[in-house]
Amino acid sequence: ESLLASQWRQRFETCRSEKEDAVAKYLMQKEKVDALVENRQKSDAGKYEVKYRDVKESFRLYRKKAKEIFEAQQSGNTGVSDSKFISLLRKICIVGVGLQLIEYPCFSFYLVCLVPHHSRQRHRRSKNGIHTELDGELFVL
Structure with a gap:
C-alpha cells in the first residue's frame, strides 16, 4: 500500500x-x-x-x-457669385471624410452635413425647413 x-x-x-x-x-x-x-x-x-x-x-x-x-x-x-459658393461647398465635401452635400434647388439653399459613412440618412420637409434624420437622431439643419 x-x-x-x-x-x-x-x-x-x-x-x-x-x-x-x-x-x-x-x-x-x-x-x-x-x-x-x-x-x-x-x-x-x-x-x-x-x-x-x-x-x-x-x-x-x-x-x-x-x-x-x-x-x-x-x-x-x-x-x-453663386457658382463660387457652390464650388466652395464641393471642395469641402470630400467623400472619404464623411461630408455630404445635399442640394435642394427648389429651396435655393444647400445643406452640408457631417455624417458617418455607415449611417442611413432620411430627409423630410416641415414648416421649419428640412430636417435630416441620421440613425434615429433628428437634426434640424
Whole structure:
C-alpha cells in the first residue's frame, strides 16, 4: 500500500507542477495580448483623433467662408457669385471624410452635413425647413 501511495503522490506532484506551468504560461500570454491590444488602441485613437481634428478645422473654415459669402450676398455686394459658393461647398465635401452635400434647388439653399459613412440618412420637409434624420437622431439643419 505504501508503494501505491507513493506512486499516486508522485503522479499528483507531477500533475500539479504541470498545471502550475500551464497557468504561468497562460498568464504570460494573456499579459502580452493585453499589452498588444492596449498599444493598438492607443495608436488607433491617435490616428482617428488627428483625422477628426482635421475635419473639424476644415469644417470650421468652411463655415467661416460660407458666412462671409452669405453676408456679402445679403448686403447686396455681388462680388461673390453663386457658382463660387457652390464650388466652395464641393471642395469641402470630400467623400472619404464623411461630408455630404445635399442640394435642394427648389429651396435655393444647400445643406452640408457631417455624417458617418455607415449611417442611413432620411430627409423630410416641415414648416421649419428640412430636417435630416441620421440613425434615429433628428437634426434640424
